[in-house]
Amino acid sequence: MRQLPERPLSHRLGDIGQTVVSLTFKKWGWTADLISSDYGEDLDCNIFVNQKRTSFHFRCQVKSSSASSKYVRFLKSGEISxxxxxxxxxxxxxxYYPVLLIVYNENSEECYWINATHYLKKNLDKISSQKNITIRISSNAQLEENKQEVELSIQEHYAQIFRISSPLLTCKVIPVIMPGYKILEPMKLFEILRDAQISTIDDLEVDSFRILAPHYLPAWTAVLKSLHLSGFPFWNLSMSGIDIEKFDRIITYFSHCISTCDSLKLLQxxxxxxxxxxxxxxxxxxEVVGDIILNQELTEWGSYSFIDKIESDYDYAFQLPRIGLIPQKYNGHAWDFEHLVIPKIDLAVKFFGRHPTTVADLQQKKLFKDLILSNFIAWFSLRREVExxxxxxxxxxxxxSEIAELSEADYVKGIICDYMFNPNLGLSVMPENWNQIENNSILERLEDAAIFKLLPGRSGGSEIVDYIMNSSSSWQASEYIRTQERDYIPGLPIEHSGRLISVKRYRKIKKYDEEFIQNSLDKGKLSLQEHLDKPGSLGVYSETFWSLSGSQFCILTIYWKPNLNESSLDSFERSSTQVSEIFDNAIPAEDVDLSDENTTFDIVQKYGLVRFEEVRE
Structure with missing residues (x-):
């Protein structure tokens, strides 16, 4: 009988230790990813502050102890060798990054840590020609109770990397009046700073007024409007030390003080x-550390809004329910499904934000317009010549391709194009070079084959071009863009009065009674409007489709704009029970297919081939 491989105790304990350490960091809101290749480190980690990623990156090696461990010993002194x-x-x-050495004690299920990089720098004499060296960890250095110490240890490492002896954390704060994206008037910055109670904020240093040249800023800042012709007025905030979490709290409280200042007069x-x-x-x-080439930025751009209280724009618009399943498309045949599914209440939800069209968006739209124009030739010919x-x-x-709406009995108007060209669906042939966009690619193919002049009929006709371009809105730029969580631009304030919540439910059905379903949804819409206290801000509709296996499905949808003084999450949670009841009554019971499991999650997973990530908490 063939002997099966056995898993040694050291491997089992190693996995447990890595998992315990990883969960500890994740409880702190940090990331901790397992490293598949074993080159002396087990976890790759990043510090997050208030859900914002920082540049404080570190790695860990996790050692697990057992009675038979040859790597870890508990000494009489209380130290761990x-x-x-x-x-x-x-x-x-x-x-470049610091490495923490962490020991997992199997008996007590506790972890102990030391900054191994820092320890080795202080004990260079321990680096010898021997195969192994010994590092001692204090029994008081329990990982779970030392979040601040771990964080400061990582920050001190980077301060040394930057060759900084007296560290100073600093950032720029630009106040913007919404929803017009108007930067506060320059003189207002003086007045409000004078009247706000910022003197009560310990350790904060504020430069009252500076100007930021827009040429050195991200492209999205072009949506901002400033009365100062040279740039954007801002406050410069600073704090001594390297405690980034404390500085983040100071920034938030400073924003609160400015928002509640009597000198700030806002309209309804x-x-x-x-x-x-x-x-x-x-x-x-x-001001600048000149002898290093490393980027000194520790966080990315961010934005906060004061609507009853200070909150990050991202959280106010996109924070999802605590429990849900996140879709993950993994198959080319999978449905284009992006809503978060909540099996407990059989709903799928998606939050949208809104912001002005950026320069990058406009450039992309223009490029797509040029791409469409380069993919066809407007053509006019006699009907007898079409064959x-x-x-x-x-x-x-x-x-x-004939355009029937523009053609007549004897004359045909249409376009010469590739078989794949369909602007209604956003389909066009991708160019191989810039010349194919700047010069019509279809015309090039005809001229290269020396047949353009042989074609019956003639080119031209603005009527045909206008018809094709108006058939697709993909290239047309609008004043605002509806954005999803994945498209969020860090730092760009969200126009919260334009947010949208979309809620869906999928059902497998025997028959689609459109009139009954729409009447039921319309009836529910009236009660939901009253509940939301915002008439005209919501819509309801249903649609049906067939799967390749021959099953018929119905999708019920309700969408609404949340009130300005309510986050997207709060608005959804306040209304989810009522939305669920509306969906419960929308489809006649006799029309529902009960042949197998028939929830939104079941349908999207089984028929839509969509996988879901672990429950979000």
């Missing part, structure tokens, strides 16, 4: 947002 390969210790010593329907630049670490005695025209085009894999 850990044996580490010298080659790994050398790599930790010279790495207005609110104030704060654009916060990346937090940078500097040497207090020098010959198509016969000539076929060898080049081109077609003549």
């Amino acid at each position: 850990v044996s580490v390969e010298t080659i790994a210790a050398r790599s930790w010593l010279f790495s 329907g207005q609110w104030i947002s704060f654009i916060v630049s990346p937090i940078r670490i500097l040497e207090r005695d020098h 010959l025209l198509r016969k000539i085009l076929t060898p080049l894999e081109l077609q003549f």
Whole structure:
């Protein structure tokens, strides 16, 4: 009988230790990803502050102890002795990021930590030609109780990397009146700063007024409007030290003080947002550290809004329900499904934000317009010549597509294009080079084949071009863009009065009684409007489709704009029970297919081939 491989105890304990450490960091709101290749480190981690990623990256090696462990020993002194390969210790010593050495105690299920990189720098004499070296960890250094100490240890490492002896954290804050994206008037910055109670904020230093040149800023800042012709007025905030979590709290409280200042006069329907630049670490005695090439930015751009209280724009618009399943498309045949599914109440939900069209958006729209124009030739011919025209085009894999609405009995108007061209669906042939966009690619193919002049009929006709371009809205730029969580631009304030919530339910059905369903939804709409206290802000509809297996499905949809003083999540949770009841009554019971499991999750997973990530908490 063939002997099956056995899993040694050391491997089992190692996995448990890594999992316990990873969960501890995740409880703190940090990331901790397992490293598949074993080169002396087990976890790859990043510190997050208030759900915002920082540049404080570190790695961990996790050692698990057992009675038979040859790497970990508990000494009578109370210290923990850990044996580490010298080659790994050398790599930790010279790495850009710090490495923590963590011991998982199997008996107590507790973890103990030390900044191994820092320890080795202070004990260079321990790096020898021996195969292993010993590092000692204090029994008081329990990981779960030392979040602040771990964080400061990582931050101190980077302060040393930046060669900073007197660290200073600093950022720029741009106050913006919403929803018009108007930066506060320059003189108002003086007045409000004078009247706001910022003197009560310990350790905060504020430069009352500076100007930020827009040429050095992200492209999305072009949507901002400033009365100062040279740039954007802002406050510069600073704090001594490297405690980024404390500085983040100071920024939030500063924004609160400004928002509640009596000198800030806002009109009905207005609110104030704060654009916060990346937090940078500097040497207090020098504005810029000149002898290093590393980026000194510790966070990305961020934005906050004061609507009853200070909240990040991202959380106010996109924070999802605590429990739900996140779709993950993994198959080319999978449905295009992006709603978060909540099996407990059989609903799928999606939150949308809104912001002005950015320069990048406009550029993309223009490029798509040029792409469409380069993919067809407007053509006019006699009807009796159409058959010959198509016969000539076929060898080049081109077609003549008639536009019936513009054609007459004897004359045909249409376009010469590729078989794949369909602007209604956003389909066009991708160019191989810029010349194919700047010069019509279809015309090039015809001229290269020396048959353009042989084609029956003639080109031209603005009427045909206008018809094709008006058939697709993909290239047309609007004043605002509806954005999803994945499209969120860090730092760009969200126009919260334009947010949208979409809720769906899927059902497998025997028959689609459109009139009954729509009447039921319309009836529910009236009660929901009263509940939301915002008439005219919501819509209801249903649609049906068939799967490849021959099953018929119905999708019920309700969407609404949340009130300005209510986050998207709060609005959804306040209304989810009523929405669920409306859906319960929308489809006649006898029309529902009960042949198998028939919930939104079941249908999307089984028929839509959509996988879901773990429950979000």
